[in-house]
Amino acid sequence: MTGTARIRGGGAPGSSRIGFLASRIGSALTMLLGVCTLVFLLIHLVPGDPVEVMLGEGARPADQAALRHALGLDRPVWAQYLDYLARLSRLDLGQSLHAQRPVSDLLAERVGPTAILAVSSLSLAILLAIPLGVLAAQYRGRVVDRAAMTFSMLGAAVPNFWLGPLLILVFSLWLGWTPVSGREGALSLILPTVTLGTGMAAVLARMVRSSVLEVLGEDYVRTARAKGLGPAAVLWRHALRNAWLPVLTLIGLQFGALLGGAVITETVFSWPGLGSLLVEAIQTRDYPLVQGAVLLIALTYLAVNTTTDLLYAAMDPRIRAV
Amino acid sequence: MTEPLLQVEGLITELGETARPLRVVDGLDLTIRSGETFALLGESGCGKSMAALSLMRLLPPGGRILSGRVRLGGTDLLHLTEAEMRSVRGGRMAMIFQEPQTSLNPVLSVGVQIAEALHVHGEGSDGRNRRRVVELLRAVGIPDPEQRADEYPHQLSGGMKQRVMIAMALAGDPGLLIADEPTTALDVTIQAQVLSLLGDLRRETGMAVLLITHDLGVVAETADRLAVMYAGQIVETATVSEFFAGPAHPYGRMLMESLPSAEKRRGRLATIPGRVPPLDRVFSGCRFADRCASVMPLCRERIPEWIGLGAGRGVRCHLWSEGEASHPGPARNAAEPESGASERPSGSVGEIGSPLLKAVDLKVHFPIQRGLFRRVVGHVRAVDGVSLDLSLGRTLALVGESGCGKTTVGKAILQLIAPTSGQVLYLGRNLAGLGHRAMRPYRKDLQIVFQDPYASMNPRMLVGDVVGEGLQALGIEWTRAVRERRVADLLELVGMDPESARRYPHEFSGGQRQRICIARALAVEPRIIVCDEPTSALDVSVQAQILNLLKDLQSRLGLAYLFITHNISVVSYLAHEVAVMYLGRVVERGGVEEILTDPRHPYTRALLSAVPVVDPEKRRVVIRLEGDMPSPSNPPRGCHFHPRCPEATSRCSEGYPPEVRLGASRYVSCLHLD
Numbered sequence: 001m002t003g004t005a006r007i008r009g010g011g012a013p014g015s016s017r018i019g020f021l022a023s024r025i026g027s028a029l030t031m032l033l034g035v036c037t038l039v040f041l042l043i044h045l046v047p048g049d050p051v052e053v054m055l056g057e058g059a060r061p062a063d064q065a066a067l068r069h070a071l072g073l074d075r076p077v078w079a080q081y082l083d084y085l086a087r088l089s090r091l092d093l094g095q096s097l098h099a100q101r102p103v104s105d106l107l108a109e110r111v112g113p114t115a116i117l118a119v120s121s122l123s124l125a126i127l128l129a130i131p132l133g134v135l136a137a138q139y140r141g142r143v144v145d146r147a148a149m150t151f152s153m154l155g156a157a158v159p160n161f162w163l164g165p166l167l168i169l170v171f172s173l174w175l176g177w178t179p180v181s182g183r184e185g186a187l188s189l190i191l192p193t194v195t196l197g198t199g200m201a202a203v204l205a206r207m208v209r210s211s212v213l214e215v216l217g218e219d220y221v222r223t224a225r226a227k228g229l230g231p232a233a234v235l236w237r238h239a240l241r242n243a244w245l246p247v248l249t250l251i252g253l254q255f256g257a258l259l260g261g262a263v264i265t266e267t268v269f270s271w272p273g274l275g276s277l278l279v280e281a282i283q284t285r286d287y288p289l290v291q292g293a294v295l296l297i298a299l300t301y302l303a304v305n306t307t308t309d310l311l312y313a314a315m316d317p318r319i320r321a322v
Numbered sequence: 323m324t325e326p327l328l329q330v331e332g333l334i335t336e337l338g339e340t341a342r343p344l345r346v347v348d349g350l351d352l353t354i355r356s357g358e359t360f361a362l363l364g365e366s367g368c369g370k371s372m373a374a375l376s377l378m379r380l381l382p383p384g385g386r387i388l389s390g391r392v393r394l395g396g397t398d399l400l401h402l403t404e405a406e407m408r409s410v411r412g413g414r415m416a417m418i419f420q421e422p423q424t425s426l427n428p429v430l431s432v433g434v435q436i437a438e439a440l441h442v443h444g445e446g447s448d449g450r451n452r453r454r455v456v457e458l459l460r461a462v463g464i465p466d467p468e469q470r471a472d473e474y475p476h477q478l479s480g481g482m483k484q485r486v487m488i489a490m491a492l493a494g495d496p497g498l499l500i501a502d503e504p505t506t507a508l509d510v511t512i513q514a515q516v517l518s519l520l521g522d523l524r525r526e527t528g529m530a531v532l533l534i535t536h537d538l539g540v541v542a543e544t545a546d547r548l549a550v551m552y553a554g555q556i557v558e559t560a561t562v563s564e565f566f567a568g569p570a571h572p573y574g575r576m577l578m579e580s581l582p583s584a585e586k587r588r589g590r591l592a593t594i595p596g597r598v599p600p601l602d603r604v605f606s607g608c609r610f611a612d613r614c615a616s617v618m619p620l621c622r623e624r625i626p627e628w629i630g631l632g633a634g635r636g637v638r639c640h641l642w643s644e645g646e647a648s649h650p651g652p653a654r655n656a657a658e659p660e661s662g663a664s665e666r667p668s669g670s671v672g673e674i675g676s677p678l679l680k681a682v683d684l685k686v687h688f689p690i691q692r693g694l695f696r697r698v699v700g701h702v703r704a705v706d707g708v709s710l711d712l713s714l715g716r717t718l719a720l721v722g723e724s725g726c727g728k729t730t731v732g733k734a735i736l737q738l739i740a741p742t743s744g745q746v747l748y749l750g751r752n753l754a755g756l757g758h759r760a761m762r763p764y765r766k767d768l769q770i771v772f773q774d775p776y777a778s779m780n781p782r783m784l785v786g787d788v789v790g791e792g793l794q795a796l797g798i799e800w801t802r803a804v805r806e807r808r809v810a811d812l813l814e815l816v817g818m819d820p821e822s823a824r825r826y827p828h829e830f831s832g833g834q835r836q837r838i839c840i841a842r843a844l845a846v847e848p849r850i851i852v853c854d855e856p857t858s859a860l861d862v863s864v865q866a867q868i869l870n871l872l873k874d875l876q877s878r879l880g881l882a883y884l885f886i887t888h889n890i891s892v893v894s895y896l897a898h899e900v901a902v903m904y905l906g907r908v909v910e911r912g913g914v915e916e917i918l919t920d921p922r923h924p925y926t927r928a929l930l931s932a933v934p935v936v937d938p939e940k941r942r943v944v945i946r947l948e949g950d951m952p953s954p955s956n957p958p959r960g961c962h963f964h965p966r967c968p969e970a971t972s973r974c975s976e977g978y979p980p981e982v983r984l985g986a987s988r989y990v991s992c993l994h995l996d
Contacts, residue, residue: 218424219419219421219424219425220424220425220426220427220428222380222419222425223419223425223426223427223487223490224427224438225380225411226378226380226411226412226416226417226419227411227412227416227438227439227442227490227493227494228408228409228410228411228412228413228439228442228443228494229408229412229438229442230405230408233438237430237438238427238430241427241429241430242427242428242429315429316428316429317428317429317431317474317476318428318474318476
């Protein structure tokens, strides 16, 4: 008979909160191994001989052989893989070809600035978007709503490579309030934060608005009003608690993207982040560095997604029961 | 007479744009006394819910009360500020809603949601509120209230959720409870539980209940007085016994006549033609005139006045104006005797009653998968060994409560879900396990009509294409012109204008759509139609039209129906044989009369006893079932029904009782048949 499977007698169908946590973390660890494997294969997926690609066509055979040996490419693939995993477990990501320094050191220098920029711009986006979206939903069709949605449309339409230089022009060159570029003190954080944050706020505000609007039409909101609750309690306790859920997913995705490096904004402001490092690495065909950066970015995504899932579960009892 | 608790005078409510408003409540007058149950009766679109929401001042966006007075125990509610009104809502006047599934906030525990109501209307400390929450949950009959208070809505069954809603409404100790279709979304045995709970609470607390419903049976069983609402107005008020002895307004009378029942089996059901008029217009005559069986020229010329008939009874109808009062005789199309067609064999394909399809020990198990690798950790035994016989020109009703697996049986017979095991023998050929290609020749013979006529048609297809698609898909008719002619004939057959073919589904009402769905099923000239709750989304007057149509088609075309339903009165009107399902198995099957008049399985008895009777004089004894149906993933050992069965003994948990044959066609699975 098809579809027969072991039936576990007496297995409790409803898993506990701990069970949920364990299953989420278990699946994250599995994905982790998958990501590491994919990054390992990256170098073998390069069309042609990776060594030739890295060194360019005119390289001498002796140099090629040396690099091939240095990268371990002259050994069987399975041995390379095991070796790679062993090195990973020691956080050894290899040597950068271009900078001649350990990849992990290079990455470590760039993680900090990227994280700071990501956190600050996301915070700005949340601080702007949530009140705007909630107000727009509450006063649907009125002036507040239209103003918020106009901002949202502009924010989504204006590209960062245009907004960034414009902000530099006004605030750094004309007014002289902020540094033009680079990372020198807290003031230098402002312009890149605004550039990234407003764009995200625009998308987020629209999401908050539609989510709140949807929830305000739900039967349980009517129940809450029928109980005699005031508008603030209806909004905060009943509507927003539910409206948050889809918004949280979007925030998770945006945060992941930010941690992966906001390439354009980092380039415009010469911000020493991961994004610009990755671009440099690709331009110089620095494969170990590309591998390391991709691995780090993938891991960050994984961490953010898992955190989002766990937060989701903390906020929505229905998910814990799955 | 006691001082009225609620007095509504001349209430007018509008929805929509001010330029083209919908006057959903138009001059409502209502008096409710303390401690009574007052029913507001009417079909969908009559304005009942909007009237209730107006009383609570909880109208949806765009809704506004234009004029009128709403006095609750001496307070004029329409003159209160919004803040003052909030202390009335959930305090002196509470409300529960139709859909317990969506009416509770999914992310807050039920205890928190009840405590919130306590907090708004009292000054109790958190500890005292917690104790009160547990008391309230206990009062509405929730077992283990301490534990349940910390659970979330999705952990409770539908009946439990409605109990929680009631507990929440009781938190403010209301004088008036507005219950808007409180049991419509519940199964009949759960409905019986909730209605008796409401009755008990009303007696204990002395609160009045305003019961909004479309269900005449519920009204007959629970209410003291009632008002019939039609197109935004009250057309009749009466005590329940007066009303059921003889409604004064033709609308109420026609509603009653359109209810299916065993006594009406021989004939057609009376129907109410047309539908509730749109409320965006100014009426110059009686609003019911276009659908009324007793209409007179005067009805279209003059708006009928409210006529008092003494002692709280009144009617809005010209029949009762001076000199006319003797007229409310039988309606024109009331239960007309059938012209002999209903029992006439079609003769086209074999003998009526000859076997057509046989399901043998049919099982459908759905795997439950968990964890990272989607490991199968168990099975939902949706259908767990069902045997049925369908015969030519006959209707087999498959009856049971939601979750018992009846819809899955229908789909498994049609091979829309692959059965896990068992046989589906159609004219001797086993359909179970046939692939798509092998099944194709049989598709033509086996068709289905779904429950929701709104969701079961592609909104972007023309009605003609919806109906004709099967002809093309099964290669029956390739020529477009011939197909169009067939579609026109089919539409005519189901009582629709052939011109409808050029329109889209959204342009039709629910009843018309269900006719289109029936035409679609008939297009390929099937011999068996699985009807999956085809009338449960429709109003009773429309239901009567569809039932008449199905009956006509059966006698003309010799169709066999597998009629899946939870509605016992429809069964008594339409079915020849009945199979009663509980938790994936048929517990009793046989002829319709023997089962409905002399049920032998304890579950059948409980199910039938829970159906409200449309006769306030006939007080039935409801066999109360405790709790809810268990999960089909983990059915109780032995007889699945024994944990809830009033007659269970220790033997019942030992093994599933074998099917015992009683008489020619009756089978029962119970150990206690003496």
